[in-house]
Amino acid sequence: xxxxGADIIxxxxxxxxxxxxxxxxxxxxxxxxxxxxxxxxGAALLLYSLWVHPNFAAAFLEISWACIALVGLIxxxxxxxxx
Numbered sequence: 001x002x003x004x005g006a007d008i009i010x011x012x013x014x015x016x017x018x019x020x021x022x023x024x025x026x027x028x029x030x031x032x033x034x035x036x037x038x039x040x041x042g043a044a045l046l047l048y049s050l051w052v053h054p055n056f057a058a059a060f061l062e063i064s065w066a067c068i069a070l071v072g073l074i075x076x077x078x079x080x081x082x083x
Contacts (some may be wrong), residue, residue, distance in 0.1 A: 010026035010049025017040035032076035 003011075020038035024030055043066035050059045 004052075006049045006052035009045050010053075013042040013045030013049065016045065032072060033080060036069045036073035036076055040066055040073055043069060 016025060016038050020035055020042065023038070024035055043062045046062045047059065048067065
C-alpha cells in the first residue's frame, strides 16, 4: 500500500482526534476551546483526505463532526470571554 500526501494528511487528522480523545479522558478540568479546536482541525484534515479519496459515509461523519466541533468551539469561546 502506498500513501500519498492526502493519506498522510488524513492520518494526521486521525492522530489529532486520538489526542483530543485522550485529553478529554485524562484532563481533570477540560479546556473546551482546546478540545473543540483539536476536533475541528482533525475533521478538516480528514475532509481534505476524503476530498481526494472520496467516501461518502466517512465524509458525512466528518462534516457532522466538524459542525459539532465548530458550534462547541464558538460556545466555549463565548463562555471564556464572559469570565
